[in-house]
Amino acid sequence: MLSREEYHSGVKEAWCPGCGNFGILNAEKRALVELQLAPEKILIVSGIGQAGKFPHYLRCNFFNGLHGRALPVALAAKLANPELTVIVHNGDGDCYGEGGNHFIHTIRRNPDITCIVHNNKVYGLTKGQASPTSDKGFKTKVQPYGVIHEPLNPLALAISLDCSFVARGYVGDLQFLAELIKAGIQHKGFALIDILQPCPTFNRVNTFRWYEERVYHLEEDREFDPKNQLKAFHKALEWGERIPLGVFYLHPKPTMEEQIPALAAGPLYRQKIQPSKVLDIMEELSALS
Amino acid sequence: MGKPVAMTGNIAVANAMRQINPDVCAAYPITPSTEVMQQFASFVADGKVDTELVTAESEHSAMSACIGAAAAGGRVMTATSANGLALMWEMLYIASGNRLPIVMTVVNRALSAPINIHGDHSDGMGARDSGWIQIYSENAQEAYDNLIQAVVIGQHRDVRLPVMVGMDGFIISHSIENLELLSDQEVKDFIGEYLPLYPLLNIKQPVTYGPLDLQDYYSEHKRQQAEAMKLAKPVILKVAQDFAALSGRKYGFFETYRLDDAEMAILTLGSSAGTARFVIDRAREQGVKVGLIKLRVFRPFPMKELQAALGHLKALAVMDRCDSFGAAGGPVFSEVRSALYDLSPHPAVVNYIYGLGGRDLGIAHIEQVIRDLQEIRQTGCIRELLTYLTVRE
Ligand SMILES: Cc1ncc(C[n+]2csc(CCOP(=O)(O)OP(=O)(O)O)c2C)c(N)n1
Numbered sequence: 001m002l003s004r005e006e007y008h009s010g011v012k013e014a015w016c017p018g019c020g021n022f023g024i025l026n027a028e029k030r031a032l033v034e035l036q037l038a039p040e041k042i043l044i045v046s047g048i049g050q051a052g053k054f055p056h057y058l059r060c061n062f063f064n065g066l067h068g069r070a071l072p073v074a075l076a077a078k079l080a081n082p083e084l085t086v087i088v089h090n091g092d093g094d095c096y097g098e099g100g101n102h103f104i105h106t107i108r109r110n111p112d113i114t115c116i117v118h119n120n121k122v123y124g125l126t127k128g129q130a131s132p133t134s135d136k137g138f139k140t141k142v143q144p145y146g147v148i149h150e151p152l153n154p155l156a157l158a159i160s161l162d163c164s165f166v167a168r169g170y171v172g173d174l175q176f177l178a179e180l181i182k183a184g185i186q187h188k189g190f191a192l193i194d195i196l197q198p199c200p201t202f203n204r205v206n207t208f209r210w211y212e213e214r215v216y217h218l219e220e221d222r223e224f225d226p227k228n229q230l231k232a233f234h235k236a237l238e239w240g241e242r243i244p245l246g247v248f249y250l251h252p253k254p255t256m257e258e259q260i261p262a263l264a265a266g267p268l269y270r271q272k273i274q275p276s277k278v279l280d281i282m283e284e285l286s287a288l289s
Numbered sequence: 290m291g292k293p294v295a296m297t298g299n300i301a302v303a304n305a306m307r308q309i310n311p312d313v314c315a316a317y318p319i320t321p322s323t324e325v326m327q328q329f330a331s332f333v334a335d336g337k338v339d340t341e342l343v344t345a346e347s348e349h350s351a352m353s354a355c356i357g358a359a360a361a362g363g364r365v366m367t368a369t370s371a372n373g374l375a376l377m378w379e380m381l382y383i384a385s386g387n388r389l390p391i392v393m394t395v396v397n398r399a400l401s402a403p404i405n406i407h408g409d410h411s412d413g414m415g416a417r418d419s420g421w422i423q424i425y426s427e428n429a430q431e432a433y434d435n436l437i438q439a440v441v442i443g444q445h446r447d448v449r450l451p452v453m454v455g456m457d458g459f460i461i462s463h464s465i466e467n468l469e470l471l472s473d474q475e476v477k478d479f480i481g482e483y484l485p486l487y488p489l490l491n492i493k494q495p496v497t498y499g500p501l502d503l504q505d506y507y508s509e510h511k512r513q514q515a516e517a518m519k520l521a522k523p524v525i526l527k528v529a530q531d532f533a534a535l536s537g538r539k540y541g542f543f544e545t546y547r548l549d550d551a552e553m554a555i556l557t558l559g560s561s562a563g564t565a566r567f568v569i570d571r572a573r574e575q576g577v578k579v580g581l582i583k584l585r586v587f588r589p590f591p592m593k594e595l596q597a598a599l600g601h602l603k604a605l606a607v608m609d610r611c612d613s614f615g616a617a618g619g620p621v622f623s624e625v626r627s628a629l630y631d632l633s634p635h636p637a638v639v640n641y642i643y644g645l646g647g648r649d650l651g652i653a654h655i656e657q658v659i660r661d662l663q664e665i666r667q668t669g670c671i672r673e674l675l676t677y678l679t680v681r682e
Binding site: 048067068097098123126129130132142143145 | 317318319320323326327330331334342344346347372401402404
């Protein structure tokens with residue numbers, strides 16, 4: 001029986017007091033304990049940012065790479081060893097801005113990885129510039145008259161790409177968030193979990209109170225069916241007075257790993273090397289030339 | 290002469306940009322250069338400049354926007370560091386290949402992995418073959434002065450090349466120093482009005498940037514770039530002369546200190562010159578004939594001038610704040626040593642790689658370098674060609 005302590009890295013968190021990242025760390029530990037996933041079976045891949053520091057605070061394998069570039073590393077690791085539980089932690093700037101192209105194309109490939117985005121709607125680490133998810137009119141030191149661009153809607157984008165699992169959590173709702181993370185990890189295929197996360201230092205608009213007044217669970221709408229792509233897309237557009245939380249879209253389908261013949265016999269590291277087969281191929285080739 | 294003000298390197302550079310008043314700045318934040326653009330954004334918001342500020346979603350996009358704006362005929366500036374510069378890499382060549390005089394502050398920082406936000410020269414040195422003029426600064430005053438000169442150098446008709454001005458991350462960018470700013474009018478007059486040569490926005494004379502250029506002309510275009518770098522040399526000196534007349538502060542390809550009668554010398558680039566000068570003064574008190582040469586312009590590389598300045602030495606230590614893995618030594622070393630090869634006799638040249646990822650270079654380290662130089666001078670032989678200084682081994 002794995003306890004919560006098994007996942008403590010002992011490294012002190014370098015986040016501001018009141019940062020939403022503490023909630024995400026808390027929820028993820030809960031999910032891992034409930035799933036009884038051994039630390040050595042988990043790989044956390046992160047980019048750069050406040051969110052990118054996440055794996056330092058969790059005892060498991062981790063790869064902390066470059067800003068925006070977590071997903072390609074995660075995908076490659078999953079292919080190299082599909083037995084690993086691969087979880088990606090990135091910021092909204094990280095995943096949707098600098099790494100936007102990877103986001104789109106990793107969804108298309110559908111590897112069985114969980115992509116968790118700490119969406120505080122601002123660049124936290126570089127001290128408060130607007131991010132791709134900052135709402136129009138959001139004021140920062142660099143955008144003192146407010147953002148003039150449309151925000152990127154990650155859920156709608158993912159649903160339009162037929163992403164196999166699309167969800168939104170909120171750090172003010174920990175048990176619910178832990179359930180979402182659990183479901184995302186258990187889901188076979190690319191799972192996006194966008195987490196609404198207040199940044200008490202650089203985002204004075206989207207605060208805990210702001211979210212508390214708006215968020216509701218999708219399950220409250222009995223009609224809602226996450227298997228319906230068009231309805232899910234429609235729901236993903238809802239933002240403002242009311243903000244839905246939960247699983248927006250579910251489309252189980254073959255993962256990238258499952259479609260690669262070489263992996264059918266298990267992860268490569270467990271497959272026996274058969275030199276005779278290589279010799280056969282070499283002979284075949286030399287006969288051709 | 291202006292009155293002294295206290296500023297960090299980043300704020301000094303942002304003020305230079307305010308006085309230059311570029312048409313377009315496109316940038317993406319990255320430590321330790323973020324503050325340059327952040328401060329500049331306040332100048333834009335306060336109406337102190339007429340600049341169009343573009344907040345891009347990556348450095349690749351930021352440099353792309355700079356290139357578009359420069360091709361359109363604008364005076365364009367930006368700032369970045371480390372992986373930001375690395376991500377711009379392919380666009381750096383588009384800027385230089387299209388002869389667009391963009392001016393960029395590079396707040397020099399170590400490259401990942403592992404991640405490190407502190408100062409070293411691996412970012413700038415990684416871009417040394419990109420066709421950009423490269424000028425390095427010792428302190429905030431130099432970063433400010435170099436940036437203003439960079440505008441005039443880059444836009445000169447004989448040159449028309451992009452210029453990057455380096456300053457060491459944190460050591461310069463975040464330290465407060467006393468410096469003198471020129472008046473706004475002085476800067477305005479010094480840089481003059483920008484007259485682009487082939488602006489895309491001139492609809493009366495349509496032009497093409499960057500079309501297919503195969504075996505027929507590519508070589509000639511690259512040869513022209515090489516020529517522009519060569520022609521940049523007299524321009525850099527002339528601009529420095531004019532700048533000295535205006536500010537009283539003298540610049541060249543490099544600066545020497547107690548070098549004329551020296552038998553040994555240390556060559557540095559960037560902020561470490563200050564520490565070196567201090568130690569050299571102390572060594573001189575003991576009668577050790579050692580001097581300093583601080584390289585300011587790395588591209589175009591002042592080969593002939595270095596030969597003339599260093600030829601009389603018996604031994605020279607080249608300090609690199611960056612490694613070039615698997616090469617003969619650090620990038621500055623390789624080129625300086627190659628420059629001295631033609632001289633006979635030529636000084637014995639050794640290399641020290643130091644200060645990676647912001648590791649401090651202390652007095653004791655420079656003292657060690659001087660001791661090594663003395664041994665080389667006395668014995669005539671080099672024990673270690675390349676030494677890793679400031680590292681636990
Ligand atoms: C290539 C590159 N450009 C820029 C940076 C600087 N940088 C680090 S994190 C970051 C953005 C942080 O915002 P976000 O991704 O939303 O994460 P948060 O810090 O808010 O968790 C930036 C611009 C970098 N590390 N690498």
